Amino acid sequence: MADPRLDLLLALADDELILGHRHSEWTGWAPHLEEDIAFSSIGQDEMAHARLLYELAEPLAGRTPDELALGREPRDYRNAVICERPNGDWGYTIARHYLYDTADDVRTRVLESSSWKDLADAVRVIRLEERYHLEHANAWFRRLAEGPVTARDRLARGLEAAVGEALALFEELPSEEELVAEGLLPRSNEEMLAEWLAQLGSELEEVSLDYVLTSHTRVGEMVPTSSGEAEDVVSLEVPGIERRDGRWVHVGRFAGEGGRRGRHSEDFQPLWDEMTMLHRTVPGATW
Amino acid sequence: MRVWEVLQRSRTGEWEVAGAVKAGDLEMAMLLARETHFRHGEAEHYALRAKGSDEIHEATDTVGIGGIIDRSYRRSEGYAGVGARLKQVHRAMAERGLVIDRPRPPTHRPREEASHG
Amino acid sequence: MTTTTYEERTAAFKARIDAGEKIEAGEWMPDEYRQALLKFIEMHANSEVMGCLPEREWIPRAPTLKRKLSLTAKVQDEAGHGQLLYRVAEDLGKSREQMWDDLVNGRTKFHNVFHYPAESWGDVAVIGWLIDGAALVTQRALLDCSYLPYVRVMRRICAEESVHLRHGEELTLELVSGTPEQREMFQDAVNRWWRPIMHFFGPPSKPDKDVLLYWGIKTRSNEDLRQEFFTTYVPKLWDIGISVPDPDLRYDEGKGEWIWSDPDWDEFWQVVRGNGPKTKERLTRRKEIWDHHAWIREVFAGIPKVAV
Numbered sequence: 001m002a003d004p005r006l007d008l009l010l011a012l013a014d015d016e017l018i019l020g021h022r023h024s025e026w027t028g029w030a031p032h033l034e035e036d037i038a039f040s041s042i043g044q045d046e047m048a049h050a051r052l053l054y055e056l057a058e059p060l061a062g063r064t065p066d067e068l069a070l071g072r073e074p075r076d077y078r079n080a081v082i083c084e085r086p087n088g089d090w091g092y093t094i095a096r097h098y099l100y101d102t103a104d105d106v107r108t109r110v111l112e113s114s115s116w117k118d119l120a121d122a123v124r125v126i127r128l129e130e131r132y133h134l135e136h137a138n139a140w141f142r143r144l145a146e147g148p149v150t151a152r153d154r155l156a157r158g159l160e161a162a163v164g165e166a167l168a169l170f171e172e173l174p175s176e177e178e179l180v181a182e183g184l185l186p187r188s189n190e191e192m193l194a195e196w197l198a199q200l201g202s203e204l205e206e207v208s209l210d211y212v213l214t215s216h217t218r219v220g221e222m223v224p225t226s227s228g229e230a231e232d233v234v235s236l237e238v239p240g241i242e243r244r245d246g247r248w249v250h251v252g253r254f255a256g257e258g259g260r261r262g263r264h265s266e267d268f269q270p271l272w273d274e275m276t277m278l279h280r281t282v283p284g285a286t287w
Numbered sequence: 288m289r290v291w292e293v294l295q296r297s298r299t300g301e302w303e304v305a306g307a308v309k310a311g312d313l314e315m316a317m318l319l320a321r322e323t324h325f326r327h328g329e330a331e332h333y334a335l336r337a338k339g340s341d342e343i344h345e346a347t348d349t350v351g352i353g354g355i356i357d358r359s360y361r362r363s364e365g366y367a368g369v370g371a372r373l374k375q376v377h378r379a380m381a382e383r384g385l386v387i388d389r390p391r392p393p394t395h396r397p398r399e400e401a402s403h404g
Numbered sequence: 405m406t407t408t409t410y411e412e413r414t415a416a417f418k419a420r421i422d423a424g425e426k427i428e429a430g431e432w433m434p435d436e437y438r439q440a441l442l443k444f445i446e447m448h449a450n451s452e453v454m455g456c457l458p459e460r461e462w463i464p465r466a467p468t469l470k471r472k473l474s475l476t477a478k479v480q481d482e483a484g485h486g487q488l489l490y491r492v493a494e495d496l497g498k499s500r501e502q503m504w505d506d507l508v509n510g511r512t513k514f515h516n517v518f519h520y521p522a523e524s525w526g527d528v529a530v531i532g533w534l535i536d537g538a539a540l541v542t543q544r545a546l547l548d549c550s551y552l553p554y555v556r557v558m559r560r561i562c563a564e565e566s567v568h569l570r571h572g573e574e575l576t577l578e579l580v581s582g583t584p585e586q587r588e589m590f591q592d593a594v595n596r597w598w599r600p601i602m603h604f605f606g607p608p609s610k611p612d613k614d615v616l617l618y619w620g621i622k623t624r625s626n627e628d629l630r631q632e633f634f635t636t637y638v639p640k641l642w643d644i645g646i647s648v649p650d651p652d653l654r655y656d657e658g659k660g661e662w663i664w665s666d667p668d669w670d671e672f673w674q675v676v677r678g679n680g681p682k683t684k685e686r687l688t689r690r691k692e693i694w695d696h697h698a699w700i701r702e703v704f705a706g707i708p709k710v711a712v
Contacts, residue, residue: 024463024476028456029689031697032704033487033500034308038322040480044473048356051469066468090697128351135348136318143315146709150699207712271464278467278525285583287467287525287575288704290491306557307491309500311704323487326480327564360474366570373573376581377643385645390655392635 003060004175005116007078008185010068011173011260012107013053014079017069019100020046021275022087031090042097042133049126056118070279074264074272081256082165084268088158091151094144095158098137099166099200105134106196107170115183145207159204159212164255167193167240171260193250197241201248213241213248290338291316293323295330302334302343313337317346327361328353410434421550421620429495429553437619441551442496444621449489450507450514456482457686458522459531467525474571478532481564488557495553501701508691510678517600519680526586526593529579532572534597534637538604540565541633550620580644594641595649602650602664603672605630634662 023043030036054065061068082100087093108130111123144155170193179185204210242251256265278287288309294302306324310316316335325333331352334345359365380386414434420427427433433441460479466472490500506512517535522528543565546558579590606626616622634655638648652665675683 021464021472024472027463027476027479028453028460028483029693030483031693031700033453033483033490034310034319034323036483037326037480037487038319040476040483041322041326044476044480045354047469047473047476048354048358051473052356054469069469070467090700125355128355131348132318132321132351139315139318143311143703146712148699148702148705148707151703152710154699274464278465282467282583282585285467285586287471287578287582288701288706290494306488308487309491309704311706315704323484360470360571361477361567363567363570365474366567366574369570369573369577372577373640373644376577379581380643380645383645387642387645387647389642390657391639391642392655392660 004178004182005119005184006057006060007173007175007260008179009053009057009060009119010078011080013050013057013068014077015083015100015104015169016046016053017050018077018079018083018271019096020044020050021271022083022085023097025087026093038136042136045129045133049129052122052126056122066279070276074268075262077262077264077268077272078260079264080165080169080171080259081265081268082162082169083259084264084271085162085165086267088161089154091144091154091158092161093158094137094140095155095162096166097133098141099159099162100169101130101133101137102200102203103166103169103196104130106192106199110187110192111185113186115186119184141203142207145209156209156212159209160215163200163212164240167197167250168254168256168259170196170250171254171257173260190250197248197250201243210248213243289316291320291335292338293320294334294336294343295324296332302336305329305333307338308335313344317344321346321349321352325352326354328358418619425550426552426555427550436615438496440615440619441554441621442493442498444616445489445493445496445554446498446503447513447515449486449493449503450512451518452482452486452489453507454514454518454686456486458518458520458682459528461522462525462528465525471575475528478568478571481568485557485561485564488560489554492553492557504694508687508694510683510687513676516603516672516675516680517597519675519683519686520597520600521682523596524589524593525575526579526589526591527597529572529575529590530593530597532568533576534572534594534601535604536565536568536572537637538601538633540569541629541636542605545622545624545629548620548623577644580646591646594646598649599667599671600675601633602630602667603669603675605633607669607672630664631662634664638662 020043023039023046027036027040027043030039050069051065054068057068058064063071082096085092085096105127108123108127112120112127114120114123141155144151146152170189172189173179173185176185176189180188201210201213204212240250240252240254242249258264288311290307290309291313292304293306293308295305297303308316308319308323310319313335320333320335325331331349332346333349334343336343354361377386413432414436417427417432417434417437456479459475463472463475463479466475490503493503494500503512507514517538522531540562543558543562547555547562549555549558576590579586608627609625611617611625614622614625617625634653638653638655641648650665652663654663655661656663674680678684678687
């Protein structure tokens, strides 16, 4: 990976591909019919954005978008771990959707000023479509946070499970120093994280859910059962989040760190096996 | 939960019913109507009306409705040339002696071509 | 006081149907018409949402980005068709919540073809081309249905299905002109799906005993539609070197019709009554999701916001 732009492109594109892949797992199964349709569009948007970014990566990597999306080894995918986690129930899904899309809003706003014009142009177009994702995420966030008892609880548990790993969306990239120095990445990940976390903290305080920033559950598959219980709830302290001088800040390491360097959770291999199987097992085929 | 009629402008400019969505409130209904009824670019201006009410609520933000980047996979133009491809594959199969040559109706004009607009 | 008022109204209604008139939403209709129509549309809606499930298994496994996107969009459209159809059915007098509850608890039916697994990418091509093709044959016929709200939805469905059909045809052509393994994948899928497709059109019915034909809800017989399917798709399959696993299938030029083997209708009845290979698994999962997410229906139920 000689070109530092690939470190940036693949992180963005892989986030969108893997999350889009997870979102599309709800297609056909979502708990409300209109929402099945709306959320499917969001999943398709993410995968289409990934494709656009892989097209930018193609000349740098010497591989086509399909080869990049479906033809790499697991250790070569640069998505943040939060994107590969299973959907769990709708509470986790909405929590992750809200965390991801608010974070993505911060980084894409910054990338609109990238010194690399092609990327800035692509991001500008992507942002026009991402507006809808943010509206959708915020609409659900508010309704669950201010809604019936069970709904609020479901959102809270989803946030507890997701927020620790969401921070690693801003884990430092390989080549970050060079990317920032050349203005390809106009602001560092640490700066963007500071902005996002402060904003997130105050939004959570507004709905009295800031306590999710000081506790979180171990993320395993939250399998919906008819009793509604999530399995494997273990309390751990959240690495990296503290409240200092009235603001929420990131300190130290990340939960689920390593994604940007190709180190993934136990959930990535099964996802990768399924996603790449057909592409890999009939070599030389066009589909 | 309410039923919200989804309205789009007719050719003569009036609001006509395109369908309906079920949602808990107007804002959520607006978001859902956008993707349930307009994701194929059917219209850019739409409105909602709670079933049984007269009040029309126009959608104000329709940026990106139907998609901005390549959505050809959702539209028939993304599959332009399929008919020609079928003929090409037929010819290739004929050359390989794989065509199953049995009696068939005199004309079997593929009907689905008639409905493409 | 006589009992002829309802009968008179019903006779007048039937006369309108026979004259080719269409019925709008909100008009008076005989109970038999309403019930037959509701049941028919409910089953159609059920079939669209259950129809999502065989193909959606291949979204995570699609072999290219374009196919991943188009398969997602196709399944999304099917959910959309379900949404449109449930709305029409609701206006006839049954809530969507009740229809969904009946579906997931196995009390109502959906088309036979959606009780089967999609085993390979060959199945995805067959579903996209031949099953959607079969559905489009029946759906085009429904454009002449006597009930206008249903007709309006059918127009949109037919337009979207036409795009699906091209997707299915493209998938098919790639497989058939691809590696030997891919060709075999497609032929194998055709071999497995042929009988369910024959079943899909329903048993040859007696037109004079068909309630749906009586009321103009359907306007063409099962056999007529099956014949149209043969005419449209069998020559195309033969042209690309794909055989049909019915040894008796042939076109009789003298009679001007296709002759085919009567399939085992017991399998058909078993399947639509809920004993298909995947029926229980799919309905169980739908029910789990429905029951688990009752809290979402609460969110939409208009409970006042809490102070935060």
